[in-house]
Amino acid sequence: MTTTSTVPRARRRRLAVGVVLAALAALVAVLLPRTGWTLATWTAAERSGAGFEAGIFQSQSQAAGSTEWTTHPVGSPVTLSLDGLTGLAPGGDSTAPTAGEPRLVWLNLRTGPASTWSGQVRLTGSTAEGALAPALEYRVVSRAASTDRCTAADLGTGTPVAGSDAAWQPAGTVPADPVALPVAADAGDAAGLCLAVRVAADAAGATAGAGYQGAGADLGWTFTLSQDPATA
Amino acid sequence: MTATAQHVPTAPENPDRSRRRRIALAVGSGGLVLGIGAVVTMAAWTSTERSQADFEAGRFSIQGSADGSTFSENPGSPGLEISFDALAAKLSPGATTYAPYAVQLTAGSDYAADVTLTSSTGTGTAADALTYTIVQTPTFGCTADTTGTTLVSDQSASGTPGAEMFSLDAAGDTVYLCLQVTAGDDLAQGSTGNIEWNLTGASTAPLS
Numbered sequence: 453m454t455t456t457s458t459v460p461r462a463r464r465r466r467l468a469v470g471v472v473l474a475a476l477a478a479l480v481a482v483l484l485p486r487t488g489w490t491l492a493t494w495t496a497a498e499r500s501g502a503g504f505e506a507g508i509f510q511s512q513s514q515a516a517g518s519t520e521w522t523t524h525p526v527g528s529p530v531t532l533s534l535d536g537l538t539g540l541a542p543g544g545d546s547t548a549p550t551a552g553e554p555r556l557v558w559l560n561l562r563t564g565p566a567s568t569w570s571g572q573v574r575l576t577g578s579t580a581e582g583a584l585a586p587a588l589e590y591r592v593v594s595r596a597a598s599t600d601r602c603t604a605a606d607l608g609t610g611t612p613v614a615g616s617d618a619a620w621q622p623a624g625t626v627p628a629d630p631v632a633l634p635v636a637a638d639a640g641d642a643a644g645l646c647l648a649v650r651v652a653a654d655a656a657g658a659t660a661g662a663g664y665q666g667a668g669a670d671l672g673w674t675f676t677l678s679q680d681p682a683t684a
Numbered sequence: 685m686t687a688t689a690q691h692v693p694t695a696p697e698n699p700d701r702s703r704r705r706r707i708a709l710a711v712g713s714g715g716l717v718l719g720i721g722a723v724v725t726m727a728a729w730t731s732t733e734r735s736q737a738d739f740e741a742g743r744f745s746i747q748g749s750a751d752g753s754t755f756s757e758n759p760g761s762p763g764l765e766i767s768f769d770a771l772a773a774k775l776s777p778g779a780t781t782y783a784p785y786a787v788q789l790t791a792g793s794d795y796a797a798d799v800t801l802t803s804s805t806g807t808g809t810a811a812d813a814l815t816y817t818i819v820q821t822p823t824f825g826c827t828a829d830t831t832g833t834t835l836v837s838d839q840s841a842s843g844t845p846g847a848e849m850f851s852l853d854a855a856g857d858t859v860y861l862c863l864q865v866t867a868g869d870d871l872a873q874g875s876t877g878n879i880e881w882n883l884t885g886a887s888t889a890p891l892s
Contacts, residue, residue: 494744494795494887497802499763500785501880504865506810507774508873568774682779684769 507568511677512639515559519599521639523564529672532557537649540584542656549656551589551620554648556602561675562635562642569679572632573643575614577674580624583667587655589620590648590671594633597644606646613645620652623671635677647673742794746852746885749786752824752860757790763880766863769827775810775867784826785861787883789852795887797852799859802884806841810877813870814841819862820850826862835861841879849883855891 512521517531524530537555544550561573575592593610595602607617613631615621633643649671655661748764749755758764768783775781789797806814816839821832835849850859865879 494742496745496757496790496797496885496887497759498746498748498787498799498883498885499758499761499880500748500750500766500883501761501763501878502766502768502772502783502863502865503876503878504768504775504781504808504810504814504867505773505877506813506867506871506873506875507776509776510873569776679776682771682774682776684771684781 507682508564509567509569509571509677509679510564511561511571511573511675512564513559513561513675514599516557516599516601521562526674530559532559532647540588540649540651542651542653542661544653544656546657549653549661551653552651552656554591554604554607554650556604556607557647557649558598558600558602559645559647560597560599560642561633561645561677562597562639563637563677565639567637567639569682570637570640571635571677571679573635573675573677574630574632575626575673576630576676577672578614578621578624578626579672579674580669582669584664584669585623585671587651587661587664587667588623588649588669588671589615589652590623590650591615591617591620592648592673593646594631595644595646597642602646602648607648610646620650622652623649623669742890743790743792744795744797744885744887745790745793746787746797746799746883747790748883749788750784752784752786755786755788755790761880762878763882768863768865772865775814775871777867777869777871780828780864780866782826782828782830783863783865784821784824785863786824786858787850787852787861788858789855789885791855793855794891796854796889796891797885798888799849799852799883799885801836801845801847801849801881803844803846803882804839804841805880805882806877807880808875808877810867810871810875811841811879812877813868813872813875814877814879815839815866815868816841816879817864817866818849819864821860821862824860826864830862832862838866841877851888852885 510523513524513530514521515530515532517533540552542549542552563571580588592613593607594613595606595610614627635641635643655664745757747755747757750764750767766783766785768781771779771781787799817834818836819832819834821830836845836847839845
């Protein structure tokens, strides 16, 4: 007895096509890695590098009350006068009051040792606190850095930094356009300053100055050292 | 006791068996003859024809130069020392230091190359505050005034930009680069760092 296939001819044809496709897929799978090899390329690495180092930039100051060169950040100021500035008084008399005699102190500013860059010092802030503060005015002039006492002559010859002989700067204020004082890198040439403080004429006299007798004030100045543009 | 020879009669041969034996011998003889004949007919003259050729792997390499004239291959770390200007030793926030760099296809290379900036590695505390830009220039040299085609811009010191930068299409073909490293605002005073650039050249078309 012979058996006859019950699978229709079309189905057998599809099966045959499927088998062929499967065989082709297997062939591709086998050949694909070889094809990949032909796509491989050589590579060559080339490395390069360099070291970099940040510079150092720091300010230092000294004054009569603290002659050692040290960094004095905000909150830790240099003391301008060892004995304090006492005995401030107006000038003139009660009927013709004038500004009082100024008290003079010196201050030097520079970059710290090993500072990489030179820079510019600017007066950027002034504070005045206490009952006497509204009666005070000041001047700042630059001179060659020195630990010598500032004199009236220095006020006359120094380059104005704040205020002028004709118009002193009210305590607690600063010039709108601060003067730049150059300082060298690496604790080089420093900027020398003389500060003068006095009782203003308009705070003197029997009426205007009555409330200031025996009063005191705490004055502070902030100088900012800015790095010169970095160049090779 | 005397031993005497005794004839033991053998059984007469079966006629059929004898006949089969003769037939077998005849067939065996014929097969032996045929076997010998077959061996003889399989023997033949042979002639060998050989061919050969020499094969040699091609060559492919890229090399760098810090001065534009002396080139060397630097596949490993730390690589070729690049000469940045003096600012590199005293960086400050916002400052940019410059260095020229040249890359060429080694003279003996048999293939052109596509060169990619595979990665860069920054080390040291200053590296985190450093970024770099790479500009392709027409000639060797790199200063603040140098202009060219920017290939990589403001890339952090450590990264894997994977940027395809340029092609080298002939042996000795040289590309000039200007490396620019800029310090950020958070650069700490006195900090130090190092940047290493890793270029990868991939062979492309064979050179004729």
